[in-house]
Amino acid sequence: MSSSTPVFPPAAEMEILFSKQQIADRTREIGAQISADYKGQSIVLIGVLKGAAIFLADLARAIQVDNTFDFVAVSSYGRARVSSGAVKLIKDIDNPIEGKHVIIVEDILDTGLTLSYLRGLMLQHKPASLKIATCLDKPERRLVPIEADYIAFKIPNQFVIGYGMDYAERYRGVEDIRIFPAEVAGH
Numbered sequence: 001m002s003s004s005t006p007v008f009p010p011a012a013e014m015e016i017l018f019s020k021q022q023i024a025d026r027t028r029e030i031g032a033q034i035s036a037d038y039k040g041q042s043i044v045l046i047g048v049l050k051g052a053a054i055f056l057a058d059l060a061r062a063i064q065v066d067n068t069f070d071f072v073a074v075s076s077y078g079r080a081r082v083s084s085g086a087v088k089l090i091k092d093i094d095n096p097i098e099g100k101h102v103i104i105v106e107d108i109l110d111t112g113l114t115l116s117y118l119r120g121l122m123l124q125h126k127p128a129s130l131k132i133a134t135c136l137d138k139p140e141r142r143l144v145p146i147e148a149d150y151i152a153f154k155i156p157n158q159f160v161i162g163y164g165m166d167y168a169e170r171y172r173g174v175e176d177i178r179i180f181p182a183e184v185a186g187h
């Protein structure tokens with residue numbers, strides 16, 4: 001097989017890092033925390049496509065306060081993006097957020113480049129407040145100083161798939177979060 005041929009091993013063969021149940025429990029906890037923090041207020045959840053779509057769907061259903069959601073998409077150049085630090089907006093929010101309480105919802109906070117770019121961009125819209133919720137946080141990989149306000153799980157420097165997260169667009173629908181084999185990912 002040529003080295004450029006993508007290899008997609010079955011997800012069932014990969015080690016489970018967080019089970020469907022663990023994810024559901026943690027998402028419910030974060031939903032309850034957000035509901036308490038924003039009691040009596042309305043919030044706008046802004047999901048970062050595509051990875052955060054599934055986390056946002058579950059989180060929104062775990063939040064008891066009035067909420068709406070919107071999505072943004074940013075360009076992804078993989079490792080090239082990390083080395084250049086360049087992040088580009090592909091899809092902006094549909095509705096104004098000025099004066100609103102906003103939570104950006106992300107799948108993984110990794111180098112921090114994506115979220116620091118998005119935070120800066122959203123602040124230009126003058127929201128009443130801006131927080132970040134992330135399903136996973138890889139603090140070891142940070143290149144720019146940024147922290148999330150709500151974190152489901154902190155993980156070491158491992159490449160993971162499932163629950164919205166992909167490897168070459170595959171595995172987003174896998175229900176657990178699993179460790180993608182390092183030898184395949186080349187990490």
Ligand code: IMP
Pocket residue numbers: 051106107108109110111112113114115158159160161165166167
């Ligand atoms: P960063 O914080 O700007 O480096 O970018 C985070 C983005 O990189 C996430 O939203 C994911 O799309 C992607 N990413 C980082 N680590 C992983 C991983 O382990 N699996 C899948 N995608 C990842």
